[in-house]
Amino acid sequence: MPSPTTAAEFLALTKQSSLLAEGLLKPYLNSRPFLELNADDAARQLVIDGLLSPFQANHLLKGRYKNFFIGKYKVIAPLGSGGASQVFLCEHEMMKHRVALKILRLKDANDPAALNRFRREARAAAAVNHPNVVRAYDFDQAEGKHYYIVMDHVDGVSLEHLVERIGPLPPEQAVHYVVQAASGLQHIYECGLIHRDIKPSNLLLDRSGLIRILDLGLVRFADSDDDNVTKLQKDHAILGTADYLSPEQAxxxxxxxxRSDIYSLGVTLYFLLSGRTPFANLSMAQKLLHHQFKDPPPIEGVPKDLSAVILTMMAKKPHDRYQTPDEVAEALSGWTAIPLPPPDPAYFEVTEFPIAETPVRPAKASRPEAKPAPPPRPKWPIMVGILAVVALAGLIAFFALR
Structure with a gap:
């Protein structure tokens, strides 16, 4: 549909979208000054009045009035996206409470590996109930095609974005956050699960100072011999994130x-204290080799006893690490005797997952210019790289098991 140019056209699109009841639109339809506005100014006014979100207004300004609802949830704004899913802030139509809706991309709904992994994530999320783990409430399918998981909406910032924003954390602060993550990870362990993707971007800090583990998309049930997700994935890529991957997970x-998750949590603590991963700026194959055979470089200014804990968490052999997350928390207890104050509100000034669309008629205050998007890369080097990494992992396994 063509983009609206007048307030009347914008209101007509808004009505078609079913985002607002007709009673809410009536005062604007009866206001001559409002109807004399252009579409941009009309949209801005509805955002200021709290009737539309910037995301909704921007889509309406582009002539898009469909797909604002997923099942019984109204889409407010995007929160983030991953390889096979997108996460949206949504509002229940009747109850009006806000949740995070994780939706499997349509192109992946027909992929057995992606769909099975998504179902497994929902099943795993239903098994956990702990303050340090993001809770899931429901799994459903809308319109026969949109698979989604309903989760807590956490008003916060990931530890990855926090470090990017303020730099490395003081030891006491970093340790407090990791101990909370260890508490959530202990509960996950007691539920018979292995996370397999512990990293700073999967740890959220909320405004009260609580750490929440999210994204159980790669979770494995410890007592299950039938790990179809891993088997289906084997021919495509290595599961996990190379910077945080334990030697055995490769x-x-x-x-x-x-103990694999404990290794990844150790790398996470290293990142929080240093602002970098131990084997940054290397190729994926080099990172896997370094995780197998190299100790992490020392972090300047970190106490020796804390560095020793990190080295134990990141020991190459699982039997040389702490055996449970509770043991990690105990080893770090000396740095958590004094409670942390509430997080600085400045931590949360940057949106956790920035909205892609520009705000409605932004103010003319000076802003840094956005960097141009890099040209698309050809796909064949990516596939060659993946095959090389898989081959390397096979060689590592061969020699490690001899």
Missing amino acids: FKADDLDI
């Missing part, structure tokens, strides 16, 4: 235990 992701 080549046997279907035969892990909680």
Whole structure:
């Protein structure tokens, strides 16, 4: 549909979208000054009045009035996206409470590996109930095609974005956050699960100072020999994130235990204290080799006893690490005796997952210019890289098991 140019056209689109009841639109339809506005100014006014979100207004200004509802939820704004899913801030139509809706991309709904992983994530999320883990309430399908998981909406910032914003954290602050994550991870372990993707971007800090583990998309049930998600994925890529991958996860992701997550949590603590991962700026294959055979470089200014805890968490052999997350928390207890104050409100000034669309008629205050998007990369080097990494993992497994 063509983009609206007048307030009347914008109101007509808003009515078609079903975002607002007709009674809410009536005062604007009866206001001559409002109807004399252009579409941009009309949209801005409805955002200022709290009737539309910037995301909704921008879509309406582009002539898009459909797809604002997923099942019984109204889409407010995008929160983030991953390889196979997108997360939206949504509002229940009747109850008006806000949730995070994780939706499987349509192109992945027909992919057995992606769909099975999404179902497994929903099943795993239903098994956990802990203050340090993001809760899931429901799994459903809308219009026969949109699979989604209903989760807590956390008003906060990921630890990855926090470090990007303010730099490395003081030891006491970093340790407090990791101990909270260890508490949530202990509960996940006691539920018979292995997360397999612990990293700073999957740890959210809310405004009260609570850390929440999210994204159970790669979770494995520890007592399950039938890990179809891993088997289906084996021919495509290594499961996990190379910067945080335990040595054993690189080549046997279907035969892990909680000690693999402890390794990843150790890398996370390293990142919080240093502002970088231990083997940054290397190729994926080099990172996997370094995780297998190299100790992380020392972090300047970190106490030796804290560095020793990190080295134990990141020991190459699982039996040399702490055996449970509770043991990690105990080892770090000396740095958590004094409670942390509430987080600085400045931590949350940056949107956790920035909205892609520009705001409605933004003010003319000076802003840094956006960098131009890099040209698309050809796909063949990516596939070659993936095949090389898989081959490397096989070699590592061969020699490690000899």
